[in-house]
Amino acid sequence: MLITRIISALVLAPLVLLAIWFGGYWFAAMVVIAAGLMGWEWARMCNAGQLGWPGLLVIAVVVFATAGFALFHSLPVFLFLLGGSLAAGSAALYRFKGRGTLLFVFFGTLYIGLACMAFLWLRSVPEQGLEVVIWLLAVVWATDIGAYFAGRGIGGPRLAPKISPNKTWAGLIGGALAAGLVGALAAGFLGREAMLLVVGGMVLAVVAQGGDLLESWCKRHFGVKDSSHIIPGHGGILDRVDGLLAVFPVAFVYFWVVGAHF
Structure with a gap:
């Protein structure tokens, strides 16, 4: 597997x-x-x-x-x-x-x-669309990795036991910290304001895990384990991008309100 x-x-x-x-x-x-x-x-x-x-x-x-x-x-x-x-x-x-x-x-x-x-x-977004998207992908991937290792390594109280029994509060915090670290690295690499990317990354980490829980709740409601088996070893596309589905609209609202300034 x-x-x-x-x-x-x-x-x-x-x-x-x-x-x-x-x-x-x-x-x-x-x-x-x-x-x-x-x-x-x-x-x-x-x-x-x-x-x-x-x-x-x-x-x-x-x-x-x-x-x-x-x-x-x-x-x-x-x-x-x-x-x-x-x-x-x-x-x-x-x-x-x-x-x-x-x-x-x-x-x-x-x-x-x-x-x-x-x-x-x-x-x-002119001139910065690629940077924005890569940063968002990195934030969500870091969230998943940080949540996985913090959840497995620390354990502790469950985040939403009736929806996703494996998720813990330690995983949520670990994912947010990992996303914040990605924000700090991105700020140094791109020459952007560190506070915006660090705090923004941590907020989006919470949004991403909310999207994960939302899809888990829907699957549990319909009694399915995976949305499909179209990706060998990974399940369905929805299973892999559940965090991104929540993050993209939130990021759009922010960048649209501030005039697409990154």
Whole structure:
């Protein structure tokens, strides 16, 4: 299992980083494809592993919304996502079985679409989009690593035992400290204000772990362990980017409010 995870990471990570580095259509295509796959995973999770025509609607909404935003960056694309999410949720209420399908499908479709649109916007920030995205990725990856080692090494009280029994408060703190360290290193490397990147990294570490817990709660609600098995040894795309899905919209709001100043 460990070998499979390592091989998958060695194959996928360079492709993702190259697409981010070059930006443009390569990057947009990667995000659109990821959006469609995450929509597929979410729809199947909400319908006992079956897709169904409401699931096809979920995929269509997130794909067209993400592609439309990549091309136009306009408010009508957001309105399309909002309306499409509501339509997908209504269709799921009619066809899918299970509790709260309308809200889960509506929220999941909107959540995935907004995160992908935020990712595209952040990468497109003039002169600093690449730096912003790489920093965000580094913060989330450091959070995961710090939380894992602090949680395993220190243990202690559980963070949310009914949602994710393996997560601890020590892991949360360790992840935040690791993210803060990444912020300090990034400030020195990029010549930016250290306090902003350190504090910002620690805040986003908490947001990332909140996103992780959110997906864990949804999976527990539907009784599934992994969102899919599309990535050998890792599960689904949603399982790997749950923290980023929460971080990207928060980062977008910040950079949009301050005028994309990093």
